[in-house]
């Protein structure tokens with residue numbers, strides 16, 4: 196990921212994402228509806244749809260892992276690859292990240308990836324989660340989250356790693372880190388990201404209580420930058436993108452790096468320890484029981 200100045204700031208020692216890939220259909224390119232030239236061609240994978248607009252230098256990236264865009268290992272991997280592809284293409288300066296699933300932006304970690312799985316799988320999964328966060332948080336591109344649905348926990352991680360967040364004004368679309376309500380704990384790098392966004396006291400309260408904020412409260416606490424009617428989320432995200440792209444890339448990128456590097460470096464320094472910590476925590480019998488119970492509750496809630 197090169198900056199306009201030639202500086203590279205994305206962590207180079209990250210996982211090679213394709214090593215994680217299983218049964219995906221990456222690299223597929225197809226013409227968008229009504230599309231013609233390069234700027235109108237879609238590409239992506241099974242779970243990530245990319246609609247690039249070469250003329251504006253902006254790509255819309257849609258999560259499509261129905262029913263709730265849970266962050267499966269495959270989705271995490273495909274997101275990293277799509278992001279890397281856009282970053283390596285000098286045409287693009289910004290990405291709008293949104294959901295292709297109705298009513299849900301992203302339901303967070305795919306609990307089936309950490310319930311009843313062996314430690315090796317949990318470790319592989321957590322490394323992929325770290326990888327996505329690092330890539331997004333340090334991306335040289337402008338990332339705008341167009342949050343068109345519920346955005347709990349890991350969904351909020353994705354949104355927080357963007358530069359700007361636009362949330363649809365629907366009381367069901369709550370956003371926040373509700374980990375404590377599942378009996379689990381946000382890792383330090385996620386806590387740091389929360390503190391960087393909404394401040395220490397608000398984070399302390401929200402993290403302990405596992406608060407999921409409805410739109411007006413999310414705006415008030417600073418978790419999102421704009422709350423707009425649902426049908427205006429995309430257009431508002433585009434206006435926000437234009438505002439961010441009006442700044443010269445090199446100055447904005449170096450400033451972003453200055454603001455975020457210390458937080459990312461903290462994880463990079465202790466990535467293995469963080470993985471071990473995650474694995475030993477989620478593999479405990481008591482944590483497995485609470486996760487199973489939570490998943491069961493979600494399943495029974497239906498209908």
Ligand SMILES: CC/C=C\CCC/C=C/C(=O)SCCNC(=O)CCNC(=O)[C@H](O)C(C)(C)COP(=O)(O)OP(=O)(O)OC[C@H]1O[C@@H](n2cnc3c(N)ncnc32)[C@H](O)[C@@H]1OP(=O)(O)O
Nearest residue numbers: 265302303304305306345347348349379380473476493494
């Ligand atoms: C040491 C460090 C430890 C941990 C740090 C971890 C940091 C991050 C943690 C997380 O992200 S944990 C996940 C937290 N996520 C949630 O709590 C959200 C749970 N889901 C919901 O609240 C709702 O599903 C919803 C997102 C609001 C959508 O509601 P809706 O009514 O539209 O769908 P429904 O609830 O009927 O769900 C459909 C279907 O999807 C399954 N589901 C939902 N969420 C998840 C999930 N996170 N993982 C796996 N599966 C999920 C749900 O069970 C239903 O399945 P079914 O069709 O088989 O019944």
